[in-house]
Amino acid sequence: MVPEIGHFALILALAFSLALATVPLAGSLTGNQLLMHTSRSLATGLFFFVAVSFVCLTIAFVQDDFSVSYVAGHSNSLMPVYYKISAVWGGHEGSLLLWVLMLSGWTLAIAHLSKSLPLSLRAQVLAVMGFVAIGFLLFMLLTSNPFDRLLPLPPEEGSDLNPLLQDFGLIVHPPVLYMGYVGFAVSFAFAIAALISGRMDAAWTRWARPWTNTAWAFLTLGIALGSWWAYYELGWGGWWFWDPVENASFLPWLVGTALIHSMAVTEKRGLFKSWTLLLAIFTFALSLLGTFLVRSGVLTSVHAFANDPERGVFILMFLLLVVGGSLTLYALRAPVVHTTTRFTATARETFLLANNILLVSIMISVLLGTLYPLIADALGWGKISVGPPYFNVFFVPLMGLVCLLMAPGVSSNWKRTTWQQLRQLLWKPLTISVAGGALFPALYGDQYSWQAGLAVFFALWIVTAGISDLSYRLRHSERWWTGLRKLTLSYWGMQLAHAGIAVTTIGVCLNTVYTEQRDVRMAPGESVRTSHYEFVLESVERVRGPNYLADEARIRVSKDGEYLFQMTPQKRRYLAGGNLMTEVALDPGLFRDLYVAMGEPLENGAWAMRVHIKPFVRWIWLGAIFMALGGGLAVADKRYRRLAQKEADSHAPTLGGEVTE
Structure with missing residues (x-):
């Protein structure tokens, strides 16, 4: 029943x-x-x-x-x-x-x-x-x-x-990710309502902006949780592989990031009105595209849910209806939008527009890499694989430009900023960033890595520019704590989110450059050395879980000859279906993770083992948490509600005479 x-x-x-x-x-x-x-x-x-x-x-x-x-x-x-x-x-x-x-x-x-x-x-x-x-x-x-x-x-x-x-990851990852995915439907709904009513001014962005920031924060957390889940659950030690289904969630995040910045310009300056509407439509369209990719059966992935062409056709038709109808309405309404406001080449609007273009360019490159194999297969061009090298060629330099433009974007003024003002605000951050980027690889690793230096430069550039801007805003305050209280929550949210980008940049780049990995054969009593650590396989024992049997390795870990702890990776066999799974052993830390995974059993009681030293990997997800918290702080800013109420009061006479129930 x-x-x-x-x-x-x-x-x-x-x-x-x-x-x-x-x-x-x-x-x-x-x-x-x-x-x-x-x-x-x-x-x-x-x-x-x-x-x-x-x-x-x-x-x-x-x-x-x-x-x-x-x-x-x-x-x-x-x-x-x-x-x-x-x-x-x-x-x-x-x-x-x-x-x-x-x-x-x-x-x-x-x-x-x-x-x-x-x-x-x-x-x-x-x-x-x-x-x-x-x-x-x-x-x-x-x-x-x-x-x-x-x-x-x-x-x-x-x-x-x-x-x-x-796994715990399933408990938290899909609900958080879907909150972000589906939340962009709200931005889409506000944009379509603005097009239907013909009121395509800045008012709709004031009402929609808190909802958009909330959805973006949830999607950021959801993507980070998925990366973390893959890192410790799949057993290969990676946190991102440019899997098509991973890309399906990353695409709306990229355009959503452009959207929240474009909304800021539309609200503050009344600019980019048509562009903001278009971004709102495409952000939700990419969420629907992700649904199509995951549920249509056109992809084979550990993340994909369905393999039914009938379902794929239904979602594709719905996607075409939503996107086609929205773009038709946009084409009919958008030409009437006019903007007469001007700004200089060094104004904040310019830097935000440039970052918008870069983010959309990154999205297009990822989208093409994701869809091209499907298109080639459908047209009979054969099976084509597009892997990480393609995505990295486009993503890394374009994202570097995004980071480069973030500092002047924060430091510049609306409408007009002189080069002298920018130089005055940014020469100290530039000096610190160049020095830090040049020195860090020499102090950290055995071999000098210019990639690590560049990553540190970008991270310091973002953070020190934010500090410089904060100092500039407090320059007229007699007491610094009084000045801090006057700053809005949306400003602190922006600072925290940008710091999150810097922290994630450090995590991604330094983990990629300095990771140590050993794939070895280990029998009881044998050891493997990597960096300062020694891993000794003491024994392999059979253990039982609630619905599985497992071979559990007992590995003694020492550093510079001093015993630290024991790690216990497992190879599980689930009773219902007989599926084999790797359960990794992790020793997490702020500056490094120790990561051990069991492979296949070999002759004479030996096992294939994968041992990793992964520096700064936790910073990837720590930065995502900062970004999400930044979005949350922006939502909590009461200024949005005051502006929305003021806007509602000013529009009340032309909207039926009643604002609230």
Whole structure:
């Protein structure tokens, strides 16, 4: 009965989404306030029934209801309860339900947390969100129903969840990533509402900017969690491989980063209005493209969920409808947007525009590298592989330029900045950065690495320029702590996010340059030396987990002859499906990780072992945390809410005379 309730709740959610996409929109176009006021109730109903459906599927997993096809294919009675719950989104159908739950949650948040929005605009935004929900609910009900039954003879036992997904990473990574992915639907909805209403001024960006920053922060965290998960779970020691599905999440992040900066220019100076609208459309379009790549079966990846061409065709048609309709509306409306404001070549607007262009260029290069093999295969040109060398050729220099322009972008003024002002603010950061970049490789490694020096230069350039700008802003304050209190949360968010870019740059580059890796054969009693560390295999023992058997190596680790600790990597065999998995042993640290993974068993009790010394790898994810926190600080800035309320009050007479309910 519980699965039937969940299925029926999905049908009711579809009915609410249909009403949400039509009734409030009709009210906004006709000026009928009664119809517009239904948007909040309809959004609440949509979320409620999607949540009921999600709870029903969770109950089916916890109760081992293997009559449900999805549960039978992705769970097992031996699994711990917490993995049964996370298995809800461990496959295609359940992850899609999680996607729709996130979408309805964002819709509910707009309905109840945007009281300053003009009634007409809120109705239009929620109508667009309802339209997006229609597409995904239809997709679920027609091609990917998570409540399909295996009757009249259900299996006695489930097939088990993919062992790769039986990990803490699955519990946190998909929900956080989807919060970012789906959150960009809000920016898209605001942009489409602006196009529908014809109000393409800076007002919509003031209302949409906090939502966009929130989505960007979640997507940043989600990508970092995925990188961290791959690092310790897959056993090869890497944190990014330019996998097509990894790229699918990185593409909207790149354009979303451009979007939040373009929104700042549109809000502050009334510039880039058409460009900001276009970025909002393409950010969400790339989120939908990622959904198509992951769920269509065109990719083979450890991250991919589905292998069904019918599903791929449905998503592709929905993608074409959303993007095609949005661009058509944009083509009809955007030409009426005019801007007369001017700025100099050294103004902040110039640097932000340049970084926007670079970020979009990076996105295009990654997109081409991701799609070209698929296009070549479809056209019969043969199987073509595009790997890390291609992506690095474009990404590294273009991202270097982005970092280079960040410092003057922070230090320059709006509208007009002289070269003398820039020199005055940036000569000290430049001197410190050049000196630090030149000296660091000589002090750190045995061999001088110019790549490491360049990375340190870029990181110091970003951080010291931010400090210089902070010092400049405090120059008239009698007491520095008084001046600090006057700075806005959005300013601190910008500083923290830029510092996060610097920290991640250090982590990526120094880890790439200085990583030490040894792939060796080890028998009990044998050792391997790398850097200052010695690893001795003491024994290999058989251990049992809740749903697996494992060979566990006991490895003694010493540094310069002094015993430190023991590491215990495992090679697991899962009982339900017989799958073999590597469970790495990690000793994490701020400046280095020790990483040991078991390979295959060899003759005479020996094992293949992979031993890594990975310097600064934690800085990659630490920088992402800084970036996400920076986005959160910007959202918390009350200035946005004051400006939004002021904008709503000024627009009230032309938007039906009522701002809030």
